Amino acid sequence: MKRVVIVISSLLLLAGCWDRRELKEIGIVSAVGIDKDIDTGEFLFTSQVLNPSALKPEAGGTGSPVKLITTKGDTVYKAIRNTHQEFDRKNFYAHNRVIIISEQLAREGILPILDGITRGREARGYIWLCVTKDSQARDILDVKQQGIEKVQANYLESILENQKLNFDVAVIKLNDYYKKSLKGGIDPVIGVLKMIVGSGDASQQVKLSGGAVIKNDKLVGFLNETEARGYNWIIGEVNSGVLTLPSLLEEEKLVSIEIREARSNIKPEIKGNEISFNVEIKTSGALVEQQGEGTLKTRKEQYDYLNQLEKELEKKIEQEINNVIEKAQKDLKADIFGFGNALNKKNPKKWKEVKDKWMEDQFSNAAVKVKVKADIGTRELLKEPLKMKD
Incomplete structure (x- = not known):
């Protein structure tokens, strides 16, 4: 207005x-x-x-x-x-x-x-x-x-x-x-x-x-929205967002992780005629909501709980990324991630050799390895969930 x-x-x-x-x-x-x-x-x-x-x-x-x-x-x-x-x-x-x-x-x-x-x-x-x-x-x-x-x-x-x-x-x-x-x-x-x-x-x-x-x-x-999220992880367009994970304190409850920073790196590898890619994601976030009730009394319990959450977060991000890669390679046959771009930057000669058959052959068959490293800050972890007094 x-x-x-x-x-x-x-x-x-x-x-x-x-x-x-x-x-x-x-x-x-x-x-x-x-x-x-x-x-x-x-x-x-x-x-x-x-x-x-x-x-x-x-x-x-x-x-x-x-x-x-x-x-x-x-x-x-x-x-x-x-x-x-x-x-x-x-x-x-x-x-x-x-x-x-x-x-x-x-x-x-x-x-x-x-x-x-x-x-x-x-x-x-x-x-x-x-x-x-x-x-x-x-x-x-x-x-x-x-x-x-x-x-x-x-x-x-x-x-x-x-x-x-x-x-x-x-x-x-x-x-x-x-x-x-x-x-x-x-x-x-x-x-x-x-x-x-x-x-x-x-x-x-x-x-x-x-x-x-x-x-x-x-x-x-x-x-869909989950696939778009996986796509954004790969191309480095994750600035902020919220992911939910199962609570490790209580069944059928959830925790919310706010993503606050993320970086992506696509690394092509060439071995003879074989082209593959390594996708590395580093992300950090904070525990902003915890539905499950429970008390982490010692620093070690907090540390172990945090490590478990980080592993679950890494697993979820890897799954979303792998799912959208499979859809792009097998169903859409479209290089939406810029793998060809990354290959061209690393080895222009190899790209020139394969670019005419990139979509029909090389991209769809390229092996992609995904590695995610997640870090969840501890500041919000110390707060227990709200609950009624007995």
């Missing part, structure tokens, strides 16, 4: 290019969605345009804070231009937050869709790129979000930025997608937006969940 007011105020103060009259003639686009008309095969381009009057409660503004404009075209750029025939303002895209592409279109190819947006200078490289799952892009933009933000695009931007606090999802910005898609040696994973059934007054909600795997610029499958 604050950002929207600043943007509008800044535009009012600009001289030369924009004056008050011109501001009234432009529509500030906060998000776009691209779908496909299943009947005609045309592109459906949806712009989420801000309604400034509805964003000023002090001026008694009413109505929806945004307006959705959907137009058709046999190309994306044509669909963008056709908004001039159906909307009374010229769309201004410099403050766009996110591009959403429907699952159907993503399976056909993403770069051709982005070409019509970026070549026409309708998008900046720092915005978020997402695909939908089991819904249309326009439907995602049409949901009345359940957060504090009045503008859906700001809500989407916030949950995408919150990935640094939640390692169960994968996200990517436009520039990074270009780099991974065009560089070779790594396949991108894009953020996934899906609609879920809400509760109370909100019949529908939008959730960021898992990740979408892109191979040769086409969507080939999805990662």
